[in-house]
Amino acid sequence: xxxxxxSSRYLVKRTGEKVFLECVQDMDHENMFWYRQDPxxxxxxxxxxxxxxxxxxxDIPEGYxxxxxxxxxxxxxxxxxxxNQTSMYLCASSPERTLTDTQYFGPGTRLTVL
Amino acid sequence: xxSVTQMEGPVTLSEEAFxxxxxxxxxxxxxxxxxxxxxxxEGLQLLLKATKADDxxxxxxxxATYRKETTSFHLEKGSVQVSDSAVYFCALSDRxxxxxxxxxxxxxxxxxxx
Numbered sequence: 266x267x268x269x270x271x272s273s274r275y276l277v278k279r280t281g282e283k284v285f286l287e288c289v290q291d292m293d294h295e296n297m298f299w300y301r302q303d304p305x306x307x308x309x310x311x312x313x314x315x316x317x318x319x320x321x322x323x324d325i326p327e328g329y330x331x332x333x334x335x336x337x338x339x340x341x342x343x344x345x346x347x348x349n350q351t352s353m354y355l356c357a358s359s360p361e362r363t364l365t366d367t368q369y370f371g372p373g374t375r376l377t378v379l
Numbered sequence: 380x381x382s383v384t385q386m387e388g389p390v391t392l393s394e395e396a397f398x399x400x401x402x403x404x405x406x407x408x409x410x411x412x413x414x415x416x417x418x419x420x421e422g423l424q425l426l427l428k429a430t431k432a433d434d435x436x437x438x439x440x441x442x443a444t445y446r447k448e449t450t451s452f453h454l455e456k457g458s459v460q461v462s463d464s465a466v467y468f469c470a471l472s473d474r475x476x477x478x479x480x481x482x483x484x485x486x487x488x489x490x491x492x493x
Contacts, residue, residue, distance in 0.1 A: 308423075308468065308481075310481070357422075
């Protein structure tokens, strides 16, 4: 069965802290994605990766960075957390780079920055 | 650029009522179209998809037809159940977006009552 796991369901951090959100998939998928989900805005793509050590910016990369050292793991980093980064963060993976490819999502991490 | 517009929610229905959630899109190429569903406390999961004009995607009693002439992909179900209560996201994947990057609508919350 397909499985995408995220390191925390809930996280509370303080402004200025460095925050790491971890995502692991056990399906040997090539592609991994980080989204943030906000009410009224839907899901917006932050960063994605098509291969190990490869990353590309999505629609809203400012204030974020990513790391993919191993195929199964994709980390989202908030270098200096700010209150406007309070959000639900969703990780996803997919096996191929085709238009019809399904993305498989983790349960999400709800991050609150105080 | 690509965009997806969904009807605003929440949509509240009685059990066994007919459901329609409208979705229209703008894309530069020939996109694939998706409906994802998010049950409370969970990540998104694929509900159905259609990859070319006039295709009909279906799953769990839900259906949507890819209408190129009206750039629409409306979600329908003949008889909803309480267990269908969730947030529904329309999305597209377009070649202009680079492989299977998804553009999501804002989501429509469905509440089904007894």
